[in-house]
Amino acid sequence: MRDLLARALGRAWRAWPVAVLVAGGTLPIARVLADPLHRLPGGARTDVYKHVWSYWHTLRTLGDGWPWTPYLNAPGGGYLLDVMLVPSLLLAPVTWLLGVAAAANLWVWLSLVATGLSTWALCREVTGSDLGGVVGGLLAQTAPYLLAYPLYSGVHERLSVWAFPLVLLGLLRLRAGRSWGWIPVLVGVFALTSAGCAIHGYIAGLVCLLAAPLFVPLPVDGRSWRDGWRPALRAGLGVALTLGCFVLVLHLDFRWYQWGSYHPWTLSYQGDWIQKWHGLPQRDTLATLPALLLPEAVRYTTASLTNDELYRICFLGQVPLGAALAGLLAARRHQRFRVAWIVLVGLFLSFLALGPSFEWRGRFYSSPPFVWLAGVLPYFGVRVTHWQLVAAFAPLSAVGVAALVGRPDRRWLRVLIALGVLVAATAERVRALPFPLLLPAASARVSPIYDAVLPDGGLVEVPRFWRGTELTPGILFLAQTVHERPIPITVNINQTVWDNVPLLRDGISGAWPMVAMALRRSGFRWIVVHRSWFLRPGPADTCLRALRMLLGPPVAETEDEALFDLSVLPVEPDPTLVWPPGHFPSEMGKMPAGSVGW
Numbered sequence: 001m002r003d004l005l006a007r008a009l010g011r012a013w014r015a016w017p018v019a020v021l022v023a024g025g026t027l028p029i030a031r032v033l034a035d036p037l038h039r040l041p042g043g044a045r046t047d048v049y050k051h052v053w054s055y056w057h058t059l060r061t062l063g064d065g066w067p068w069t070p071y072l073n074a075p076g077g078g079y080l081l082d083v084m085l086v087p088s089l090l091l092a093p094v095t096w097l098l099g100v101a102a103a104a105n106l107w108v109w110l111s112l113v114a115t116g117l118s119t120w121a122l123c124r125e126v127t128g129s130d131l132g133g134v135v136g137g138l139l140a141q142t143a144p145y146l147l148a149y150p151l152y153s154g155v156h157e158r159l160s161v162w163a164f165p166l167v168l169l170g171l172l173r174l175r176a177g178r179s180w181g182w183i184p185v186l187v188g189v190f191a192l193t194s195a196g197c198a199i200h201g202y203i204a205g206l207v208c209l210l211a212a213p214l215f216v217p218l219p220v221d222g223r224s225w226r227d228g229w230r231p232a233l234r235a236g237l238g239v240a241l242t243l244g245c246f247v248l249v250l251h252l253d254f255r256w257y258q259w260g261s262y263h264p265w266t267l268s269y270q271g272d273w274i275q276k277w278h279g280l281p282q283r284d285t286l287a288t289l290p291a292l293l294l295p296e297a298v299r300y301t302t303a304s305l306t307n308d309e310l311y312r313i314c315f316l317g318q319v320p321l322g323a324a325l326a327g328l329l330a331a332r333r334h335q336r337f338r339v340a341w342i343v344l345v346g347l348f349l350s351f352l353a354l355g356p357s358f359e360w361r362g363r364f365y366s367s368p369p370f371v372w373l374a375g376v377l378p379y380f381g382v383r384v385t386h387w388q389l390v391a392a393f394a395p396l397s398a399v400g401v402a403a404l405v406g407r408p409d410r411r412w413l414r415v416l417i418a419l420g421v422l423v424a425a426t427a428e429r430v431r432a433l434p435f436p437l438l439l440p441a442a443s444a445r446v447s448p449i450y451d452a453v454l455p456d457g458g459l460v461e462v463p464r465f466w467r468g469t470e471l472t473p474g475i476l477f478l479a480q481t482v483h484e485r486p487i488p489i490t491v492n493i494n495q496t497v498w499d500n501v502p503l504l505r506d507g508i509s510g511a512w513p514m515v516a517m518a519l520r521r522s523g524f525r526w527i528v529v530h531r532s533w534f535l536r537p538g539p540a541d542t543c544l545r546a547l548r549m550l551l552g553p554p555v556a557e558t559e560d561e562a563l564f565d566l567s568v569l570p571v572e573p574d575p576t577l578v579w580p581p582g583h584f585p586s587e588m589g590k591m592p593a594g595s596v597g598w
Contacts, residue, residue, distance in 0.1 A: 017120055017134045024138045025112035028147060029105070031441040036105045037098060039441040041151055045309040045466065048104075048154025048442055049474030050491045054084035055100040056481040059092055069267070073496045074458040074486030075523040078267035083157040086195050100481055101444035104156070111150075111159035114166075116141045119395040122165040125172050126338050126399050127331070129406025135418045136398025139320050139425055140165075143394035144298070144433060148313035152435055153303075154474075155310070157197040158391070163189050163204045165395040168211055168342065175215045183241055199385050203349070203392055205247070210345045214338055267490040287314045287353040287387035289360055293321075295432035302434075306470045307493045314390040315432055316350055316397075319425040324400030331403040339403045346396030353389040356381075446479045449528065449556035449563045453483040457525025457566070457573070460488060462543065463507035464499065468535035485526065508539050512546040520566040523573045527551075527564045 026033070029041040042048040061069045070077040082088070088095070091103040116137035123133035140146075140161065150158035166189055170182040194201025290297035291314055298315040324343050331339040348369075356374065357366045374381030405418045430437050453459065461476045472493055480487060488498040503509045507529065519527070527547065534540035547564050548554075554562040 017130050017137075018117065020134050021116035021120055021137045021141070022113055024116050024141045025109060028112065028142060028151060028437070028439050029108060029441075030438055032105055034441075037102050038444045040101055040104060040154075040444050041108060041439045042154040042442055043152060043309055043435075043440060044442040044475070045471055045473065046152065046154040046442070047308040047310065047474065048156075049478045050308075051084055051154055051156040052100050052104040052444065053474075053477035053481060054082050055088045055091065055095045055103045058082060058085055058088035059095060060484075062089075071480065071484075071486050072267050072490045073498070074488045076265075077486075078265045078490070078496075080267045080490065082268075083196050086192060087156070100478075108151070108156065108159065111156075111162065112141050112146075114162035115146070115159075115395065118162045118166040118169065119398045122169045122172075122342075122395070123399050123402035125169055126342065127335055127402045127406050129402050129414075131414055131418055132402030132405035133398075135405050135421055136395075136402045138422060139401060140394040140398050142426070142429060142437065144313050144315040144317065144429060145388075145391050145394070147429075147433065147437070147439065148311040148435075149388075152439055153308070153310040153312075158200065158388070160193045160197055160200045161391055161395060163193040163200060164207050164392045165398075167204050167208050168214075168396075171208065171211065171215065172338075187241075199388055200391065202379065202385065203389060206349065206389075207345060207392055207396070210348065211341065214341055267495055268492070286312050287355065287390065289354070289358060292316050292350060292353070292390070293318060295428055298432040299434060307472055308474065309471060311434065312387060313433070314350075314353060314387045316390060316393050317425060317428055317432075319421065319428050320394065320397055320401060323404050323421050323425075324397035327400035327402065327404030327407070330407045331400075332407065335403060339399055342396050343400040346393045349389045349396075350393045353387050355386045444478065446475065446482050447558055447561050449558055449561050450479050450483040452556040452563055453485060453526055455484065457485065458487065458523055459483060459485040459526040459528065460504065460519060460524055461528045461530065462504060463530070463533050464489065464504040465506065466533050468506075473530075473533060479528075483526075486523075488524070506539070507534055507543050509543075509546075512550055516547075516550055516566060517569055517571045520569045520571045521574055525566050527566060529562045529564070530560060531562075532560050 032039045032041050040048050040052060057069065057071060058066075060071065061067070067079050067081055068077060069080050072078060072080060087103075087107045091107060094103040094106055119140040120130075120133035120137035123136045124130060127133070143161070146159070146161055149155050150161075167186060170186045170189070174180075174182050190201060190204060193204055288297075291301075293316065295315070295318075298313060301311065301313055303309045303311050324346075328336075328340050328343050351367070352370050352373070354367060354370070356370045357364050359365075379385075401421060405414055405421065408414050408417065426437070459480075461479075464472060466473050470493065472489075476487070477491070488496070488504070490496055493499050498504050503515055509515050516527075529540070529543055529547065531537070531540045531544075534543075544562060547562075551564045551566065551568055555565050556563040
């Protein structure tokens with residue numbers, strides 16, 4: 001009995017890194033735990049609601065003409081390539097049982113835990129240090145890029161940071177003579193990552209390509225050339241198969257996005273970033289040396305206010321960077337080559353994030369590696385990917401941190417270094433980030449007025465833009481999961497003609513009878529007016545007064561919203577009418593100016 005208890009305690013103790021990293025993945029979204037069915041991590045004016053909406057929308061359209069959707073760009077509909085397709089399918093049972101907010105929160109939590117565990121496993125594979133791997137995993141789970149763009153800004157497809165260390169881990173285990181089963185695992189990682197986020201899939205391929213020297217049989221591995229050729233051949237075959245499948249998957253992925261972007265009925269125009277080749281790479285001003293290295297420069301970062309409130313932060317952190325470089329120097333002799341190469345891959349990708357040129361003390365310097373790669377690698381020289389290359393820094397530099405923590409022979413010294421790195425990095429991130437380290441929670445509750453919407457006709461919400469800005473409140477997409485009526489817009493602005501209609505943009509019209517009758521004839525039945533979305537109370541009162549005179553009292557009303565029924569008008573919907581037209585020119589997906597007579 002004593003032996004059984006001892007073995008059980010031993011197994012429990014060996015599982016302590018997993019327990020710590022599960023807790024670490026929970027910490028950034030701790031404020032959601034009070035009500036995970038009705039709270040979401042991030043800001044209320046970010047992209048989070050649109051990503052949560054996908055869990056409902058995918059299931060409603062999958063068996064009915066997907067990727068065609070009748071729920072957007074009403075009454076015309078269109079094609080939408082949803083980046084959250086895979087999570088929506090995997091978590092369909094959770095959506096059915098607990099709702100879209102629970103499914104989204106579970107995916108966020110699983111992604112954070114996977115980031116910590118994959119980073120820990122890579123660190124342990126290279127350095128043999130459990131404690132160092134845990135420190136590296138915790139730093140990866142709270143990386144500024146991860147907290148800002150995928151989490152606070154709600155861009156959940158960018159949560160796939162776990163793919164970068166997992167790719168290296170699988171290839172290293174192939175190199176060590178482990179199971180061939182790692183090849184389908186790696187192919188699955190590329191497929192899953194690329195299906196949701198082609199940019200992260202591309203970065204994973206770059207990590208694999210740049211890490212290729214790790215699998216050459218060098219004497220620094222403790223083996224001669226003769227002893228090392230067999231595992232090197234095995235690893236080389238694994239790398240070749242993985243890269244081949246990666247190229248195929250990514251090629252099909254980009255071709256799919258190109259089709260979906262340039263189709264005349266597209267609702268997800270992606271712009272020039274999916275072009276295969278560019279003549280001259282453009283410099284991305286998001287990634288600068290101060291933005292990468294100085295907390296003071298990051299602290300005053302303002303959110304982008306186009307469509308959604310997005311924080312695009314590429315801060316590396318001086319503490320993780322310094323610890324990784326120190327670990328590179330302190331690594332044990334048999335670890336040094338692998339530690340150095342992996343850390344340098346992370347640093348090299350971060351340098352490439354600066355683009356084809358960068359500024360230092362008022363002078364611009366070109367980046368020959370970036371320019372050369374842009375001319376060699378398809379899709380590389382596009383601007384949108386530059387700053388996001390820093391996503392690979394945290395999990396790869398963690399190997400150097402793990403080498404530093406695991407270097408001393410005395411346990412107390414290892415624990416002291418681990419605590420010092422964690423405390424210093426946390427303090428630096430608290431100082432640098434323009435939002436709390438424990439992310440705020442946005443409400444996932446929708447107004448009760450939508451319960452009064454009957455299953456008939458489309459629904460229009462005004463105004464489209466929030467308080468005179470370019471922000472489009474995403475809560476109306478979450479509301480669609482309740483009322484389930486088609487709406488005349490899509491997830492991004494300037495994709496449909498409706499974004500150019502003054503009524504939808506600002507909620508202001510001088511001819512409400514004509515507007516209301518045109519909407520009814522186009523198949524719409526419901527109008528929701530949001531008082532707090534108007535820039536001033538005067539236009540909101542004018543809009544409500546005009547609709548009351550025309551349609552009578554609201555069907556449902558709260559302090560902020562009012563729901564009106566257009567079916568009281570003496571106009572019958574025309575089922576053959578797609579008005580405004582649902583198709584449009586490929587140039588930015590806009591209708592020609594003046595094509596809508598409102």
